[in-house]
Amino acid sequence: MGGTVAAVSSNEAYAFTKPNRDSITLLAGLGVEGDVHAGVTVRHRFRMRKDPSQPNLRQVHLIHAELFDEVRGAGFEVAAGELGENVTTRGIDLLGLPTGTLLRLGDEAVVEVTGLRNPCAQIDTFRKGLMKQVVGPGTDRRARVRAGIMSVVVTGGVVRPGDPVEAELPDGPHLPLGIV
Structure with a gap:
């Protein structure tokens, strides 16, 4: 199971x-060098207000470029990096991966999938109505969250657009992704 890196993004602010x-x-153990969300403990502002000592399970945010294709069909133009992700992928079903999956990005870097991104109201501030495109009804009456996945860095390295993405599933039983 694999794909490619379509884009990489970071922001120091x-x-x-x-x-x-x-x-x-x-x-x-930290995240993306120079990115505001890098760190051992949580860097998300809302989560820091609740408990700044909790571990940072959201060091690297990945999102699938296929989501941008889908929302474009509903009239929303969204480009790589615009939803705050660090790595935009193509050709790999990120949302179908179980918790604990290792993703090899390029020649060296490895991240471990920790869960789903918890979409926030800023998505609608960015593009009014977009939240309904990334959060909707699932097949089992629970909300289907499609705003990407979160991970922690196991092995560091440089990641570039065009790099391969390879998934190594954990030993079973596989646990579905939950919001982190």
Whole structure:
């Protein structure tokens, strides 16, 4: 199971979107070098207010470019980095991965999938009505969240657009992704 890196993004300041870069460097146990969300403990402002000592399970945000194709069909133009993700992928079903999956990004970097991104109201501030496109009814009456996945860096390395993405599933039983 694999795909490719379509884009990489980072931002040193708190902002909803992240500018695209030629490359990003992942740092083991921290996240994206120079990104505001990098750190051992949580860096999300809302979560820091609740408990700043909790571990940072959201070091690297990945989202599938296929979501942008889908929302474009509903009239929303969204480009890589605009939903705050660090790595935009193509050709891999990120939302179908179980918790604990290892994703190899490029030649060296490895991240471990921790869960789903919890979509926030800023998505509608960015594009009014977009939240309904990324959160909707699922087949089992629970909300289907499609705003990407979160991960922690296991092995650091440089990640560039065009790099391969390879998934290594954990030993079973597989646990579905929950919001982190």
